[in-house]
Every structure is written in C-alpha cells, then in structure tokens.
Amino acid sequence: MGNNEAGLWNTFMETGEIPVQVDPIIKRSWERCRKYEVNHHKVEKNELLSPARLRETIQENRQLVEVATPIMEDLFMCLRGLGFMVILADARGYLLKCFTDDDFSSHARKVMLCEGANWSERFKGTNAIGTSLAENQPVTVFATEHYVRENHILACAAVPIKGPGGKTLGTLDVTGESGKGSDRVFCMVKMAAQNIEREMRLLDIQTRFNLNRAKYEGLMELMREGAVMIDEDGIVREMNQSACKILGLKKEECLGENIEELFNLNNLWVIESATSHTRELTVSTKNGSTLVNTRTKRIYGPDGSPQGMVAIVNPEDKSASEVTGKKSGRGLPERGNVVRYTFDQIIGQSKYLQQVISICKRVAKNDSTVLLQGETGTGKEMLAQAIHQESSRRNGPFVAVNCAAIPPELVESELFGYEEGAFTGARKGGKPGKFELADKGTIFLDEIGDMPLQAQVSLLRALQEKQFFRVGGQESKTVDARVIVATHRNLAQMVEEGAFRQDLYFRLNVVNIFIPPLRARKDDIPLLVNAFLDKYRAKVGRPELKLLPETLEILQGYSWPGNIRELENVIEGLVNVVEGEEITPRDLPENIRNRQKEKAAAAKTGTLQELEKEAIKKAIVDCGGSISAAAARLNIGRSTIYRKIREYNIDIKALIG
Numbered sequence: 001m002g003n004n005e006a007g008l009w010n011t012f013m014e015t016g017e018i019p020v021q022v023d024p025i026i027k028r029s030w031e032r033c034r035k036y037e038v039n040h041h042k043v044e045k046n047e048l049l050s051p052a053r054l055r056e057t058i059q060e061n062r063q064l065v066e067v068a069t070p071i072m073e074d075l076f077m078c079l080r081g082l083g084f085m086v087i088l089a090d091a092r093g094y095l096l097k098c099f100t101d102d103d104f105s106s107h108a109r110k111v112m113l114c115e116g117a118n119w120s121e122r123f124k125g126t127n128a129i130g131t132s133l134a135e136n137q138p139v140t141v142f143a144t145e146h147y148v149r150e151n152h153i154l155a156c157a158a159v160p161i162k163g164p165g166g167k168t169l170g171t172l173d174v175t176g177e178s179g180k181g182s183d184r185v186f187c188m189v190k191m192a193a194q195n196i197e198r199e200m201r202l203l204d205i206q207t208r209f210n211l212n213r214a215k216y217e218g219l220m221e222l223m224r225e226g227a228v229m230i231d232e233d234g235i236v237r238e239m240n241q242s243a244c245k246i247l248g249l250k251k252e253e254c255l256g257e258n259i260e261e262l263f264n265l266n267n268l269w270v271i272e273s274a275t276s277h278t279r280e281l282t283v284s285t286k287n288g289s290t291l292v293n294t295r296t297k298r299i300y301g302p303d304g305s306p307q308g309m310v311a312i313v314n315p316e317d318k319s320a321s322e323v324t325g326k327k328s329g330r331g332l333p334e335r336g337n338v339v340r341y342t343f344d345q346i347i348g349q350s351k352y353l354q355q356v357i358s359i360c361k362r363v364a365k366n367d368s369t370v371l372l373q374g375e376t377g378t379g380k381e382m383l384a385q386a387i388h389q390e391s392s393r394r395n396g397p398f399v400a401v402n403c404a405a406i407p408p409e410l411v412e413s414e415l416f417g418y419e420e421g422a423f424t425g426a427r428k429g430g431k432p433g434k435f436e437l438a439d440k441g442t443i444f445l446d447e448i449g450d451m452p453l454q455a456q457v458s459l460l461r462a463l464q465e466k467q468f469f470r471v472g473g474q475e476s477k478t479v480d481a482r483v484i485v486a487t488h489r490n491l492a493q494m495v496e497e498g499a500f501r502q503d504l505y506f507r508l509n510v511v512n513i514f515i516p517p518l519r520a521r522k523d524d525i526p527l528l529v530n531a532f533l534d535k536y537r538a539k540v541g542r543p544e545l546k547l548l549p550e551t552l553e554i555l556q557g558y559s560w561p562g563n564i565r566e567l568e569n570v571i572e573g574l575v576n577v578v579e580g581e582e583i584t585p586r587d588l589p590e591n592i593r594n595r596q597k598e599k600a601a602a603a604k605t606g607t608l609q610e611l612e613k614e615a616i617k618k619a620i621v622d623c624g625g626s627i628s629a630a631a632a633r634l635n636i637g638r639s640t641i642y643r644k645i646r647e648y649n650i651d652i653k654a655l656i657g
Ligand SMILES: Nc1ncnc2c1ncn2[C@@H]1O[C@H](COP(=O)(O)OP(=O)(O)OP(=O)(O)O)[C@@H](O)[C@H]1O
Pocket: 345, 346, 347, 348, 374, 375, 376, 377, 378, 379, 380, 381, 382, 383, 446, 487, 488, 564, 565, 568
C-alpha cells in the first residue's frame, strides 16, 4: 500500500471529497458504497449462507460451477504457493467455490473470504468481486482502493462471466495479500474467465441441439405419416416408426444407408429448386416391394446450400392391385410387385408405339419369353406389366427384378433363393428366390444386360431345364413362370463383344420388341404432356395452370435422353414450381431451354450418344464432380448416370482435375 493511495482514501473518508487521482471505476464504487451507508472502518454485518442454502445456491448455478471448476483448478495450479485464492461468485456476489493457498488462508479467515459469504458492495464495500458485478466489467482493486479499511490487506482482480445470452452469471476472482496483484495475474484471470464463457457457449449449443433433436424426434414420432430425412449424399439420417412400418424395415437397418440402394430407387433428385414434390414410388427392400406416395422437400443450410431432403411417406391407397383384382390384407398382392399398368394406361398415338402395343397384345396370349429393348424411361416395365395383365396369368404374381441393382455375388441367391446355412448371414429356414415367388405368374428381369456372366449360366440352365436349385440346396425346384426381360443395352453387340452369353441371348431372343425413344415419336409428346399436366395439376390442386404453345414446341424439340420418365419428371417439377398461371419457355429447366445450343452441338459432334456423353461430362464439371447433383441437373437417376459413366468410359478424376 503506497502512502499516496492511502492518502487518497484518508482524504475521502475525512472530507467526503473524492480526489481526482482516484480511478473512475473506484470513484463510482466509493460513491455507491457511501449511498449504501457501508461502514468504511469495518464490515458491520457479514452475510453468510447456511450450508444448506449454499448447497441450494450451488445447485441453482450448477452449470456455471461444473464448467468453471476444472478451469479454476488449472488457474490455481499456476498460482500455487504464491499466496493467492481463486474464487467463483454468483451474480449476487455469493462465493460458490474457493481454492485457497495455505499462505493466504489466515488472511482469508480474517475478512471472511469463504464459500457462502456475500462480497457484493452493499456488504463488503468496494472489492473486485462486488465491484466487477456492479460495473459489469473486469476490475482490479488494490489495498486502500477497498472501501472498508479491514479489506486494505487485500489485492484482487475479478472478471465477470457472461452466459451465452449475454447475461452476467457470476464473476471469477483472484485475491492475494495487498501488494501481490500484478498485470500478469489479471491477464490470467481474464483468460480463465473467457475459457469459462467459451465452454458455457459450447454447452449451450449442445443443449439446444439436443433439445431441437428431441423436439423434432418427438414430432416425427407423433406423425402418423412416415418421415424420412436424408442428407445430400442420399444417406438416411433420421426416420420415424411409421416410416419403418410402411417400408417394412427397422430403423437401425436404414440409418447411415444410401436410400437409393436401400429401396432400389432412381431419380430421387430430379428437382433442384422445388420447394416440394409429390410422387408415387415403388420401394423395393429385401422384404418385398411396396407402392408408396411421397412428398419430398429439399432442405437448405443457412448459406442456401442444399443439405438433403425430408420425405413424407404414405402407403399408396389406390393400389394397382385393384386393377388385378387380387388383394392381400394390406391391399397389395400377396407376392410379387404391385402391378399398376394395363395397355389402357399407355399413352401415345404414334405409329411406332401403336405397332409395339399391338405386338405386345399378341404375345400376351402365349407364354413365350419376351425381350424388351429400349432406352431408359421408354416404358419397358410398363409394357411388361401390361403384357402380364393381358395374359392368362393376370391373377398370378408379377415379380420384377432389377438385375443391375443386385450385387453380383447375390444375383443367384436372389433369383433362385437359398437354403438355411448356405452362406454366412443366410436367413434361418432359407429364402425363396424370385423365380419361386413368380410361380404361376410372370418374372420380369430388368436390366438383363447387366447380369454377371456367372449368373447368366444359371439363368440359362433354369430356362432350358425349367428347373433350378436353391443356393446350397439339393432338391431341384420347378416353377411355372413366364419370363419377360428388358434392357437398355444392345444385347447383340454385347454378344459380339463377349459381354453377354450368346446361348442365353438366343434363349431370350424369342420375341424381341424394340421400344423407340421419345425423340423418334415426337407426335406422342403433346399427348404425354397433357396427360402428365392433368395428373399433377389435380394432385397439387392447380387446375388453372396452362402450358403455352411455345413451351410445348421447345419440349417437342428436346432430345429426352431420359425419355418418358424424364418428361414426366419435368412436368411434375413445373407444376410444383411455376408461380403464375402459365408455363412459359423461361420456366423450363436450362438443359431443355438450351436446345438450340444442343442442336448445334449435335451437328458438330454427330451422334446422340456423343451428345449425351458431352452433356454428362459438362454436368459433372458444372456440379464440381458431384454425381448426384449432375444426375439431378440432367433429370436422370443416379444409377442411370453411373451406368452411362461406365458405358462412355468417362474419367471423373480427369474431368475435375
Ligand atoms: N407410353 C407411356 N405412357 C404413359 N406413361 C409412360 C409411358 N411410357 C413410360 N411411361 C412412364 O414413364 C416412366 C418410366 O417407365 P418404365 O419404368 O416402364 O421405363 P423403363 O423403360 O422400364 O425404364 P428403365 O430402363 O430406366 O427401367 C414410368 O413412370 C411410366 O409410367
């Protein structure tokens, strides 16, 4: 305590005048203490909590104490042996936690610096704890700067601790014998207080995050509808119990899995900017297929970047099983897939399509194997279903298998089933394959061109001998199933290249039907556009929405690499997105609007395949290498884009450097 400072305190006490040399913070505090009529010679009344009240007060400030304690311990370790005390007080000035150096404990006792004591200015006059809380800022109080003489033996520094919302929760203080305080100690207190604040913020974020999570999990569970949340890579991040029930899977089987692989889906990302999107989907899981109605909504982060999608899933009520007249308890056929299409639902008046339909109707009358060839989205599965519906097997199952979606090592067990113990993970009691499930009905082998060669051998044997063995089985099985296969590939060329077995090709090529791409039957486009407009206008309740003739003209000029599926998706997107009453050319997706450029490019590059390859390359580059985004931009499914990448030998790494 310097004489000078002592002189300032004496002057104030004797004259009531505060000398100008007194630090403004201390000056304001002295004025407050005078107003509170604090006795400046000694503390008249110490306020001390009972042990029970102290425990309650600590409980009320539990989070602050829990976060601060380890940081205070560290600070105390740094100051150990130097005669200091590290103190945490609450916002009212009650000391909640103290770490005291042995050398200082007798001083502390003298002035009642202990847990439970109140060090606000009203009780103790000017001091770092009370004054930092009153001023709401870091404060040092040395020796005679203390208002009460008995505290002149102290030097202290305190820094208020603010909670995440900015409210002062308490103060962190270091007190020593007068003459001990230094700037370095003050700095250390400030840093420790900042650490406490940072930890409190993190804890708050964590708590709010957990709360939000619990809130939305609670909401999701309350919903009768199924809800699934996926991230931008299509990974399932959340789903509710209703969704599990509808989709026939357990939550733990889905979380962390890719939705397209899980449910054998395509084209989930067709709309980049739509606020919401409604569609019917057939979801196929290891437990079978279900037709569902989905409403999806893209979700965006604070910076506007897409973060994933939420899907609301409902079982489809007007199931196509009504068409077949065959229902199980849930309104779905007992085995096999939902059959939705008959020839009546196939839209198109073009000569080509009419020829295709008339051949299909004829072959429906007999049991011959049918090979449907055509680009993706041309309606191969639709025709296969229509053939089944027109045939005498219409009351039997229709079992669709996407050969490209099954891992090569599982193709045989999927098609022919397996016996218990056939391999690790094999189900108890074994499992029937798709052929067995298709007994008395039709089996539709889609993407047959993607079937692994090994499986081709087994398929050929089954077709020739009309019997097969389950994997790991000894007993041969005979089934009565009509076989329809489809591919977007040129099988004859694949045979030439050795990629497809010639004997199987001959076996399948009994009735070979080629479905022309949409660009080869442009006269069907207006009919299809109108039909899809009707469907989606009704769905979203916008009967007034019209498509301008100039928009239709552009749609007719586009090459539709994704064919009818792409056209349907585009119309659905427009109905959902367009705000006014008219769909103008400007509303069309960029790739369609730029058909002039496309035409020019086609003229330059020659074939449509080359054009398609270039379009895929450009989309991948434009989307920074994200295949999902590129597929969405091109309005094609992810499996389609991957297939085309393989087909055209596109080197993604080379593209994006
Ligand atoms: N002529 C048509 N009239 C009405 N809708 C059609 C027609 N052709 C196809 N579609 C619709 O287009 C979509 C794609 O048809 P489908 O799945 O049968 O094509 P695909 O050739 O089997 O495709 P992929 O090879 O990609 O499996 C379906 O939603 C189907 O309803």
